[in-house]
Amino acid sequence: MRTGVHIAILSLRMTELTGKAMAEVAVSVERASKRFGDVLAVDSLSFEVAKGELFGLLGPNGAGKTTTIRMILDLLSPTSGRIAVLGGPMDEAKKRRIGYLPEERGLYGDMRLGEQLVFLGQLKGMSKADARRRTEAVLLSLDLWGAREKRVDALSRGMRQKAQFAGAVLHEPELMIVDEPFSGLDPLNSRTIKAMLLELQERGTAIIMSLHQMSQVEEMCERILLIDRGRSVVYGALAEIRSSFDSHAVRVWAKGSLEGISGVEEAVPENGALRLRLKDAVRPEQVIAEIAAKEGVEIQRVERAQPSLEEIFVRLVGHPIAEGE
Template identity: 45%
Template sequence: MDVAVALNDIHKTFGTHRAVDGLSFEIPRGTVFGLLGRNGAGKSTTIRMIMDIIRPDSGSIEILGRPMDGSVKDRLGYMPEERGLYPKMKVLDMLEFFGSVKGLKPAEARRRAIPWLERLELDEWKDKKVEDLSKGMQQKAQFITTVLNQPEVLILDEPFSGMDPVNQELFRDLLLELNKAGTTLIFSTHVMESAERLCNQIALIDSGRTVLSGSLASIKKKFGSNTVQLEFDGDGDFLESVPGVEKIHRYERFVEINMAEGESPQRLLEAATGRLVVRRFEVMEPTLHNIFIDQVGPGSDGETDAKELAHA
């Protein structure tokens, strides 16, 4: 497997707070990788260590086959959760500046920026000051700064934070387009729906430790499902007494049945076909949200995030 990023036994503490505690996982090249966990799990601290903004206390990180250095950093794109634009600069001037930080000459940075400005409907604003842009426009400008150097690996920390639904959909499409062209995407999020729509590889972390990691398909297969949707003709009241049935949710056209852990849906199917005309019997694939809750619990969004401690 060709690896874009490899973390090996990473530890990081801030004072008495253990933000990352023995974190290890690999990110294959060409994948869309989600670093998942509730607020305070250690996601942002991990992203900052990958980017060499802060250093781990112990352990090793390799990016594109080597430790982080200037030549590697120029092959990366990074969009932090806290957006960092220059409000008094004109949009195109600012993009040229960010391009120069990544080693681009002004003319080349401008050449690359113009198509992105047109694509994101900012071309008429290129000579306006950043502070004149709406929040959504500034989010688009921030994204352009991240991709000007045509990164091999694009790293985004909570990229959908604060975005309206229209921009969320736009950015999902852009990210998938970049991935299709060969860019490895790495993003952190606590929003499981976003991860499920984008990712083919994930690592779920909690309290700075890896809970599970691997391909989304294999993880879903491993966890299976104890939920069945059943559409039928006839009187289904008896279903509540079928061994293994824990709860039934009734909808207009079907029922959703929760089976006890370890129970095979086969017994339910046999009972249903014996007394009903079964129109549909479907064992539901577990959602990433279901797996998240199963592994780390509902949690609390009120926890202190390690990224806040990283600024201390």
């Protein structure tokens, strides 16, 4: 189901960025593939991530996101293709300049939180004094200072998630890779992590954020790579990708009830408006005219609604993202 639209989107140059030049590339992946026996887990992926960019790596569970991340980190070697990180092949010195938050969390449960973070900082090449200073700053930012003397296995799930994130950002990495960073977090802690990621980006850190929840990426990322079954589905600037698709939906701000409008497949409240997804054969003009003629309804504003990433994914691969998990 990969269409001409898909090909056109993939033809976006890898050097294009929204609002910034791709002058400094943090990660370059060129036709990278990974095979495990007869299974082709990653199939000829190509993309670039700039310094100071928050880049979304999207797809269902099992799409190849984690395998791609492990190849970038040199935890797995690609079967074919080339990967450059921070200017060239991965080496031990570069690993100290990278922060990684894996989906499988792995702190030492029997160590006290503050003690463990200082230890992790030293592993990344920090002096003990610097590691202590950064530990205090990060724990305060994450509202974990009061838990510094607690064993990690005595922390709540949400606190352990934040503690793992603290260990990944402690050494102020130049490249940050986060795999499902909001998993298991309540909305308040999710906002805290999101704020810290955006702060890192402002400081020039390149961030690759791997998610299967599209809404988080739509809020935070300017560019994305959407993969399915190891292959690239869509790659490029989010705004350009969206503009390449007709959502076949309108967003209406109106006073009065819009129930019973013919030609509407689904009506969803959205930021004070009602997003109307139309049936295939229905034109937006028909629906707008019917709303305008409806008694007791006053239209305040109408606009075409851009498609969500979820809608784009379904159009290109033929199934909702959850079905690929």
